[in-house]
């Protein structure tokens with residue numbers, strides 16, 4: 001959908017008024033407003049039936065008796081694009097983000113790798129969900145709103161589904177060894193009135209991650225031996241202890257050969273409501 005500049009639209013009307021130049025069809029067809037304000041010349045020659053329409057709003061798709069301004073014989077009235085000012089906003093509120101107990105430390109994630117027998121965990125179980133979601137939203141919220149605004153303009157009226165998601169490499173979250181995939185889907189509905197889109201919707205968000213080999217040396221190594229222990233396991237162990245504030249301690253075989261990768265998942269939801277201009281040139285979104 002191409003939206004014309006409101007100024008171009010006004011100028012087309014001026015030309016129509018002064019020279020009788022018809023409004024180009026494509027200009028009409030892609031007009032940025034569904035409505036116009038009836039304007040008369042405000043002088044003694046205005047017919048009374050039109051004088052009554054001064055300042056009133058009409059739909060392009062539903063002409064009043066006698067037609068749109070300028071269509072009736074001898075009519076000098078004009079149509080002014082109806083572009084009401086509105087306070088644009090898109091608000092996203094999240095649900096199901098709280099919960100969980102004390103946050104797992106890095107050590108806890110590693111321990112689960114070695115002792116959890118591969119059991120999946122949820123982020124909220126590890127106590128990190130709200131931090132993850134906060135970080136995620138801080139990163140994507142603006143872009144997400146822009147994308148949804150673009151999608152709502154494309155749809156203009158009715159329901160739409162907007163899926164999104166991508167891997168986030170190396171988030172600041174300590175347990176994320178590989179890519180953490182966060183995404184979701186918006187089930188939205190959009191209505192247009194007077195060039196303003198009202199958007200409502202509900203989100204389903206998801207997170208999919210896997211805690212794999214924390215030393216990144218492959219679980220197939222059965223017997224690391226002293227070299228690997230000294231060069232990888234001890235530094236890793238000390239590093240993780242450093243993060244948790246515990247002092248380094250003596251040799252402790254982490255037991256790579258017994259580790260089991262496990263998935264880390266979660267789901268949460270949200271709602272969206274917004275009011276944005278149909279015309280992206282007027283909008284702060286998209």
Ligand SMILES: [Zn+2]
Nearest residue numbers: 050075076077
């Ligand atoms: Zn008139």
